[in-house]
Amino acid sequence: MREKLLQLEEALNQLEQYYLIRKGQKEQIEKELLEKEEKLKKLTAERDKLEKTRYLLLVAGQYAREQAKKYLEDIATSTLQYVFGPEISLEIELSERAGANTAEFFVVSDYGSLKVKNRPEDARGGGVVDILSLALRIFLLNAVEPKIKGPLLLDEPGKHVSDEFVSSLAMFLKETSRHFNRQVIMVTHNQNLAGIADKAFLVELKEGVSEVRELNL
Template sequence: MIEDLDGIIATIEKYTQQLIIEYSVKKSIKEKLENELTIKQNELEQATNLIDILEQVRFLLQRTSEYAREQIKQQIEMLVTHCLQFVFGPNLEFEIELNEVRGKANAEFYVISTYDDVKIKTKPQDARGGGIVDVISLALRIAVIQSTNAYKEGPLILDEPAKHVSNEYIGNVAQLLKQISDIFHRQVIMVTHNQYLSEIADLAYKVELKNGVSEVVVYNRLEQ
């Protein structure tokens, strides 16, 4: 009877030791998993904070970009409108509409003509002939040059800048070019067949083809 009891006690002690060892192993695993969970939670918190910061930066950059875009848009509209009104009169305005197309900014150009307080909005090519397009093209070129740092200094080189402007307004284009040169402190180098435009130059050259050879002579020099 005593031997049976000793055997039972030994079995219980052995099983208890096994349970203690198993408990110790599982406790160690649990502590390791808890430590790993704490580390991952910290990493997740850091990643979440980083995502929040990146979202704030993205939003700030987007707003800054939109603000800068709007500022440049207004500058270009004002300059082109000034050029149109200088040449054709006060009843013309230039407008740019910005929108997103497939994630990219897209710009549409319009001319607003005012007749007896009625505003008519058309595409440049549909507004009173090709002369409008010539002046807008000239003004946009100047606006882009003046609005960026890509071409801070240097002459403005033009090839027949007012080819489609009628004689009624060509004198105004000539004076506009003179003003542009003075205001922006840029030399204007221009190729033209138009007498009005050549007469505003401080120095003009006449190129003639004679016997298959181009002959260049000073055509006109105006005193400063």
């Protein structure tokens, strides 16, 4: 009988030890669970904050793109109309393809009851592309931050603009220089464009040597 009691006592001791071990494991698991839950709460809060930030940046980016689009449309349209007349304008269509933002340019010609919308290269010859390229350069010089200082450098501006519109282009360049208080330095073979300069120089190649002389305008 005594031996059975000893065996029972030993079994109870072992059971108690097992219980204490399992209890300790349970408390450790509960502690780790609480730590994980707290970490999850922090990560969830951080994720929500990042999602809100991403949304705000997306909205801000869309707003900035729309503002830049309108600004460029205004500058390009003013440039086109200054040179070619009031019936022409630029429209920019923004879209997203394969996760990338894209912009397509269209020149709209207004013929009263008829409006024709073409890509720049298909509208009125290469002169339109030349003028849009000039407008884009002016836009970038005056829109980016920090501001780009220095003159506006042009190599054969309006090379494909027909003779009837060159005088308008010349006056536009003169007005651009005055409006933005920015010097314009250009290389040109066109006498009308050279004629608007405050200073003009003729470069001639003679026997392999470039000779430069100032022109009296």
